Amino acid sequence: xxxxxxxxxxxxxxxxxxxxxxxxxxxxxxxxxxxxxxxxxxxxxxxxxxxxxxxxxxxxxxxxxxxxxxxxxxxxxxxxxxxxxxxxxxxxxxxxxxxxxxxxxxxxxxxxxxxxxxxxxxxxxxxxxxxxxxxxxxxxxxxxxxxxxxxxxxxxxxxxxxxxxxxxxxxxxxxxxxxxxxxxxxxxxxxxxxxxxxxxxxxxxxxxxxxxxxxxxxxxxxxxxxxxxxxxxxxxxxxxxxxxxxxxxxxxxxxxxxxxxxxxxxxxxxxxxxxxxxxxxxx
Amino acid sequence: xxxxxxxxxxxxxxxxxxxxxxxxxxxxxxxxxxxxxxxxxxxxxxxxxxxxxxxxxxxxxxxxxxxxxxxxxxxxxxxxxxxxxxxxxxxxxxxxxxxxxxxxxxxxxxxxxxxxxxxxxxxxxxxxxxxxxxxxxxxxxxxxxxxxxxxxxxxxxxxxxxxxxxxxxxxxxxxxxxxxxxxxxxxxxxxxxxxxxxxxxxxxxxxxxxxxxxxxxxxxxxxxxxxxxxxxxxxxxxxxxxxxxxxxxxxxxxxxxxxxxxxxxxxxxxxxxxxxxx
Numbered sequence: 001x002x003x004x005x006x007x008x009x010x011x012x013x014x015x016x017x018x019x020x021x022x023x024x025x026x027x028x029x030x031x032x033x034x035x036x037x038x039x040x041x042x043x044x045x046x047x048x049x050x051x052x053x054x055x056x057x058x059x060x061x062x063x064x065x066x067x068x069x070x071x072x073x074x075x076x077x078x079x080x081x082x083x084x085x086x087x088x089x090x091x092x093x094x095x096x097x098x099x100x101x102x103x104x105x106x107x108x109x110x111x112x113x114x115x116x117x118x119x120x121x122x123x124x125x126x127x128x129x130x131x132x133x134x135x136x137x138x139x140x141x142x143x144x145x146x147x148x149x150x151x152x153x154x155x156x157x158x159x160x161x162x163x164x165x166x167x168x169x170x171x172x173x174x175x176x177x178x179x180x181x182x183x184x185x186x187x188x189x190x191x192x193x194x195x196x197x198x199x200x201x202x203x204x205x206x207x208x209x210x211x212x213x214x215x216x217x218x219x220x221x222x223x224x225x226x227x228x229x230x231x232x233x234x235x236x237x238x239x240x241x242x243x244x245x246x247x248x249x250x251x252x253x254x255x256x257x258x259x260x261x262x263x264x265x266x267x268x269x270x271x272x273x274x275x276x277x278x279x280x281x282x283x
Numbered sequence: 284x285x286x287x288x289x290x291x292x293x294x295x296x297x298x299x300x301x302x303x304x305x306x307x308x309x310x311x312x313x314x315x316x317x318x319x320x321x322x323x324x325x326x327x328x329x330x331x332x333x334x335x336x337x338x339x340x341x342x343x344x345x346x347x348x349x350x351x352x353x354x355x356x357x358x359x360x361x362x363x364x365x366x367x368x369x370x371x372x373x374x375x376x377x378x379x380x381x382x383x384x385x386x387x388x389x390x391x392x393x394x395x396x397x398x399x400x401x402x403x404x405x406x407x408x409x410x411x412x413x414x415x416x417x418x419x420x421x422x423x424x425x426x427x428x429x430x431x432x433x434x435x436x437x438x439x440x441x442x443x444x445x446x447x448x449x450x451x452x453x454x455x456x457x458x459x460x461x462x463x464x465x466x467x468x469x470x471x472x473x474x475x476x477x478x479x480x481x482x483x484x485x486x487x488x489x490x491x492x493x494x495x496x497x498x499x500x501x502x503x504x505x506x507x508x509x510x511x512x513x514x515x516x517x518x519x520x521x522x523x524x525x526x527x528x529x530x531x532x533x534x535x536x537x538x539x540x541x542x543x544x545x546x547x548x549x550x551x552x553x554x555x556x557x558x559x560x561x
Binding site for chain 1: 297299300303304307308310311312314315317318319320321322323325326329364367368370371372374375376378379381387390391393394395396397398399400401402403404405406407408409411413439440443459462466471472475476493494497498500501502503504507508520521524525528533536537540543544547548550551552
């Protein structure tokens with residue numbers, strides 16, 4: 001890093017670029033989040049606990065957490081599967097799959113939710129056969145997980161494709177030439193190399209899932225204690241003009257998601273060091 | 284970019300067994316069909332279920348047109364803000380070392396970890412009728428919440444880091460010697476940016492703008508909170524779709540939604556076309 005530093009100073013424009021960036025970050029990131037924290041801090045401890053830690057709120061956090069984690073657990077292997085097939089194989093339709101993989105993220109969340117809701121109700125294309133098997137998707141936590149998995153898939157695929165197309169090829173060849181089976185090569189050589197990228201995709205999926213509203217409300221059923229996610233409860237409190245309760249719930253949800261994202265970031269760094277992608281010394 | 288190395292008939296040691304290969308492809312296509320292609324197909328089929336006249340009626344409805352106009356207004360503000368900030372962030376973060384750089388980089392990821400509903404709540408807390416600043420603004424006839432400015436602000440917050448996140452790695456991968464050559468030949472900083480740097484990161488810029496556009500046009504949770512759902516005035520397209528659906532007009536909702544599906548398909552087509560030209 002250091003030898004480059006002096007050369008980089010020759011570039012002009014740092015003061016202007018930095019003031020744009022810092023002003024933007026201050027106005028649109030720091031001030032909004034500080035507003036939440038300041039408003040929450042003004043609530044008395046008793047009131048905070050009464051509105052943010054009551055049984056209905058706890059049920060909502062649990063549902064958001066469980067569905068976001070399940071969706072992450074589903075989207076990570078399925079995303080790896082899609083990324084693997086797109087980057088490593090040639091088959092008819094590959095270009096179409098590759099081009100449309102971002103569709104769930106490009107679609108408005110409400111449209112995604114409406115479409116999945118329509119497809120998976122007990123009278124829908126996919127819901128009717130599943131209902132005959134006794135599996136109800138729409139208006140259950142399973143439906144929420146389904147919507148969040150669809151949203152997470154492109155995030156995992158996008159995180160993985162760069163490293164799958166470049167990095168492990170030569171080491172995979174070496175491993176195969178040295179007599180490892182295909183499965184040994186995958187678990188001992190490929191997987192450790194792509195684990196950091198996989199964790200990045202998982203973290204994005206989780207972060208998106210735990211706060212998701214638009215795609216969830218049209219498939220969830222929104223019953224308090226059963227299918228009411230935390231963002232929906234925040235929305236309900238705002239509509240009741242109870243800004244204090246909304247802020248308390250929002251703060252708790254933020255704390256939970258940031259704590260889990262921090263853990264994932266640590267895992268990611270650990271995996272990157274183990275795979276030799278990052279030096280041990282940084283931080 | 285075309286890989287012609289795999290045309291040899293013999294299996295290489297790093298190739299998967301044909302059975303595994305076929306199974307993985309089948310599983311991947313099933314996943315793609317059920318979770319990614321199905322929603323868009325359902326919307327497009329549902330839109331025309333009651334015939335083209337019903338479709339045209341839902342699209343040409345005055346409140347649909349008003350919603351489309353508001354969505355365009357939101358994009359007209361949100362996208363330029365995103366681009367200017369993204370270029371500023373990439374220029375400073377990718378090419379300079381300065382105190383607070385790691386903190387700034389981390390702050391850029393925060394909006395992605397915040398629920399859209401919380402983003403909307405922020406602007407109610409700052410500018411709502413129950414906040415001092417909001418009450419003052421309403422008294423002076425410039426309401427923010429339940430009006431266009433609130434919708435724009437919430438959308439800018441939600442999409443804020445999109446272009447920056449695409450541009451930072453692209454800027455970082457450029458050769459500094461090219462910049463230095465331009466500067467030594469007498470280019471100013473602006474000429475360097477416009478003639479050299481931006482053309483070389485064209486694909487990343489377009490992809491960032493496409494992502495930001497899709498998200499800004501489709502944002503629902505944050506906008507639902509600050510909009511107040513006044514039909515014909517503060518409904519964006521996604522809000523209009525939701526109110527049609529909630530009123531029982533599923534076909535109308537899918538008709539208007541099909542417009543946004545079309546926009547999504549176009550935004551996905553543009554960056555890949557552009558990037559593959561290189």
